[in-house]
Amino acid sequence: MDSATAAAIIIGDEILSGKFTEENAAYLVRELRELGISLRRIEIIPDDVDAIADAVRTQSAAVDHVFTSGGVGPTHDDKTMAGIARAFGVRVVVDPQLEAALRAFYGDRFHERHLRMAEVPEGAVMVPADHAAWPVTSLRNVYILPGVPVIFRRKFEAIRERFRARPFAIRRVYCMADEATIATHLDAVVAAFPAVSVGSYPRFDAADYRVLVTLESKDTAAVDAATESLDAALPAGVVVRVE
Amino acid sequence: MDSATAAAIIIGDEILSGKFTEENAAYLVRELRELGISLRRIEIIPDDVDAIADAVRTQSAAVDHVFTSGGVGPTHDDKTMAGIARAFGVRVVVDPQLEAALRAFYGDRFHERHLRMAEVPEGAVMVPADHAAWPVTSLRNVYILPGVPVIFRRKFEAIRERFRARPFAIRRVYCMADEATIATHLDAVVAAFPAVSVGSYPRFDAADYRVLVTLESKDTAAVDAATESLDAALPAGVVVRVE
Numbered sequence: 062m063d064s065a066t067a068a069a070i071i072i073g074d075e076i077l078s079g080k081f082t083e084e085n086a087a088y089l090v091r092e093l094r095e096l097g098i099s100l101r102r103i104e105i106i107p108d109d110v111d112a113i114a115d116a117v118r119t120q121s122a123a124v125d126h127v128f129t130s131g132g133v134g135p136t137h138d139d140k141t142m143a144g145i146a147r148a149f150g151v152r153v154v155v156d157p158q159l160e161a162a163l164r165a166f167y168g169d170r171f172h173e174r175h176l177r178m179a180e181v182p183e184g185a186v187m188v189p190a191d192h193a194a195w196p197v198t199s200l201r202n203v204y205i206l207p208g209v210p211v212i213f214r215r216k217f218e219a220i221r222e223r224f225r226a227r228p229f230a231i232r233r234v235y236c237m238a239d240e241a242t243i244a245t246h247l248d249a250v251v252a253a254f255p256a257v258s259v260g261s262y263p264r265f266d267a268a269d270y271r272v273l274v275t276l277e278s279k280d281t282a283a284v285d286a287a288t289e290s291l292d293a294a295l296p297a298g299v300v301v302r303v304e
Numbered sequence: 305m306d307s308a309t310a311a312a313i314i315i316g317d318e319i320l321s322g323k324f325t326e327e328n329a330a331y332l333v334r335e336l337r338e339l340g341i342s343l344r345r346i347e348i349i350p351d352d353v354d355a356i357a358d359a360v361r362t363q364s365a366a367v368d369h370v371f372t373s374g375g376v377g378p379t380h381d382d383k384t385m386a387g388i389a390r391a392f393g394v395r396v397v398v399d400p401q402l403e404a405a406l407r408a409f410y411g412d413r414f415h416e417r418h419l420r421m422a423e424v425p426e427g428a429v430m431v432p433a434d435h436a437a438w439p440v441t442s443l444r445n446v447y448i449l450p451g452v453p454v455i456f457r458r459k460f461e462a463i464r465e466r467f468r469a470r471p472f473a474i475r476r477v478y479c480m481a482d483e484a485t486i487a488t489h490l491d492a493v494v495a496a497f498p499a500v501s502v503g504s505y506p507r508f509d510a511a512d513y514r515v516l517v518t519l520e521s522k523d524t525a526a527v528d529a530a531t532e533s534l535d536a537a538l539p540a541g542v543v544v545r546v547e
Contacts, residue, residue, distance in 0.1 A: 075503055077343045078472075079333045080518060086348075090322045100320045102355075105329075105346040108503075112345075135484040136504040137494050174484035209506060229321075241378040241417040251380050260318055260351075261379040263452060275323060 065098045065226040068120035071105040072113055072131040072141050073208055084210040085130040092217065097226035097279070098126070108132060113144025121148065121203055126224060128217075131208030135177040145200060146182035156181045162195065181205075190219035230281040232288040235270035235301040243272065246294045254287040256280050270301045308341045308469040311363035314348040315356055315374040315384050316451055327453040328373040335460065340469035340522070341369065351375060356387025364391065364446055369467060371460075374451030378420040388443060389425035399424045405438065433462035473524040475531040478513040478544040486515065489537045497530040499523050513544045 069089050076083045086103045093100045101124050106112045113132070120127045132141030146153045159179035164171055187196035188204070197216050198205045204220065206213050236243060240263050251259050260275040274291065278284045292300055312332050318324045329346045336343045344367050349355045356375070363370045375384030389396045402422035407414050430439035431447070440459050441448045447463065449456050479486060483506050494502050503518040517534065521527045535543055 074501065075505060075518070077333065077346065078520070079337045080503065081505070082330070087325070090320065094322045101350060103320065103346075103348040107344060134504070134506060136487045137491050138503055170482070172482070172484045174487045177484070177487075209508065211508065239413070239415070241415045241420070244379045244417045244420075248380050258317065260323065260381055261377070262318060262324070263377060265452065265454065275318070277321070 065126070065224065066101050066124040067093055067098045067126040067128065067224075068102045068104070068124045069100065070113070070116045070120060070127065070129045071103065071208075072108065072129060072144075073105075074108050074138070076105055076131075077107060085206070085208065085213045088210070088214060089128060089217070092221060093224075094229065096221065096224050097228045098224055108138045108140050110140050110144045110147055113141060114147035117145050117148035117203060121201060125202060127203040129203065129205050130213055133178070133205065133207050135174045139177070141205060142180050142182060145203060145205065149182065149184075149200065151183040151200075153180050154183045155179045156185065156187065156198075158187055158196070159198075188220055190216050227279050229277055229279060230284045231275060231277040232284050233304045234274040234276070234288060234291060235304070236272040236274060236295065236299050237270055237301050238272060238295075238299045240272050243274075243295060243299065246291060247274065249294065250276075250287050250291045253290060254278075254283055256283045257287040259287070308369070308467065309344050309367040310336055310341045310369040310371065310467075311345045311347070311367045312343065313356070313359050313363060313370065313372045314346065314451075315351065315372060315387075316348075317351050317381070319348055319374075320350060328449070328451065328456045331453070331457060332371060332460070335464060336467075337472065339464065339467050340471045341467055351381045351383050353383050353387045353390055356384060357390035360388050360391040360446055364444060368445060370446040372446065372448050373456055376421070376448060376450050378417045382420070384448060385423050385425060388446060388448065391446075392425065392427075392443065394426040394443075396423050397426045398422045399428065399430065399441075401430055401439070402441075431463055433459050470522050472520055472522060473527045474518060474520040475527055476547045477517040477519070477531060477534060478546075479515040479517060479538065479542050480513055480544050481515060481538075481542045483515050486517075486538060486542065489534060490517065492537065493519075493530050493534045496533060497521075497526055499526045500530045502530070 069086050071086050075081045104116050132139045156179050163175050181198050182200050185198050185200045188199050190197045197220050206216050257276050257278045262273045276284050276287045312329050314329050319326045347359050375382045399422050406418050424441050425443050428441050428443045431442050433440045449459050500519050500521045505516045519527050519530045
């Protein structure tokens with residue numbers, strides 16, 4: 062799948078209120094890029110069943126893969142399973158595989174409330190992860206991951222290769238110029254190379270350039286041709302270096 | 305306004321593709337909390353006029369204040385003004401105050417393309433910021449800020465006091481327990497103190513506790529009473545400390 066797309070839905074009042082620094086979206090940004098997946102949107106939303114349902118329903122229809130983070134524990138503020146069930150109009154049910162795993166893990170310390178962690182939207186699939194007892198719960202194209210960063214990463218790593226797509230190619234052109242003076246040259250490259258995404262980023266804290274231009278695509282030849290076209294068109298002295 | 309709410313809309317392919325680390329949402333999380341504003345949602349979206357229009361229209365109706373970051377320069381990938389104009393069904397026009405400021409600033413180096421940075425949605429208001437020449441453009445309850453972090457912060461700092469609301473009160477209860485075993489006690493506090501937001505956060509990397517419980521509200525007395533109620537209800541030895 063060469064145009065694979067994804068969205069991340071980060072669920073948690075604790076992120077929006079600054080109690081914990083967001084780490085999982087930043088991690089997904091890096092991982093998905095490396096996998097050749099285009100991350101189309103990140104939403105950070107509160108612990109609210111309707112907000113979760115709306116975000117999941119919308120993104121599930123808009124992109125190929127949806128990853129959720131958080132809200133999967135046993136306490137009152139864990140609302141992700143209810144939200145995803147509502148998104149697809151299904152019930153929340155206890156998964157027998159998860160229930161057995163929880164009973165085996167906790168043994169004498171098993172508490173009735175632990176069963177909350179065996180609840181899943183009806184129709185959910187258990188994707189084998191780091192070990193069989195603790196799979197990743199998924200429903201349709203939605204992968205439901207826990208919010209604690211160390212566990213989020215461990216579970217994502219266990220399933221990441223199933224998402225691998227063709228890699229992105231990127232070139233970077235560092236310019237000593239004002240953005241406005243190179244804008245028409247960028248327009249020409251954008252028009253001539255529709256397969257290439259061109260970004261222009263002014264920076265005021267770099268020693269030897271003022272604008273970073275990025276050219277990116279899954280078509281390496283197109284990226285190279287667009288980069289050469291831009292380099293040739295810009296006035297002498299503007300391009301500091303190309304990487 | 306004791307229940308002031310906000311949303312942040314971060315516009316930029318460069319964040320979603322990992323070319324630059326997101327800094328402005330993380331900054332707003334801290335600043336808005338300190339100001340007593342409840343940040344209800346963060347959306348990180350691509351450089352796409354329709355995506356910007358949809359996000360701004362929805363959030364402008366949902367919360368008191370909307371802050372956008374990015375997409376306000378002179379190049380082809382700067383689409384924020386067009387997106388916000390589309391959100392509210394108005395045209396994009398050249399603001400004479402901004403045009404005069406740009407012509408004065410650039411002098412002999414003025415380039416026709418700099419006028420793109422004087423374009424605003426029709427009806428926009430110029431909020432005085434760090435100096436009169438460079439105000440913050442706003443439309444209705446939407447404040448349009450640039451994406452470069454150092455400038456984003458400078459402009460937000462210039463207008464931040466107009467958003468100040470009643471502060472939040474928060475107490476933290478550190479527990480040595482499994483979340484499931486304290487869940488019913490948390491339920492009781494949630495039911496008894498509806499004005500208090502209660503969060504439960506398992507952590508596996510802390511030396512002396514396993515769950516952080518937060519109790520938060522603008523009603524300090526309610527937070528204190530809820531904290532005392534929880535502390536009294538939990539079995540002996542569970543509460544490690546209260547802050």
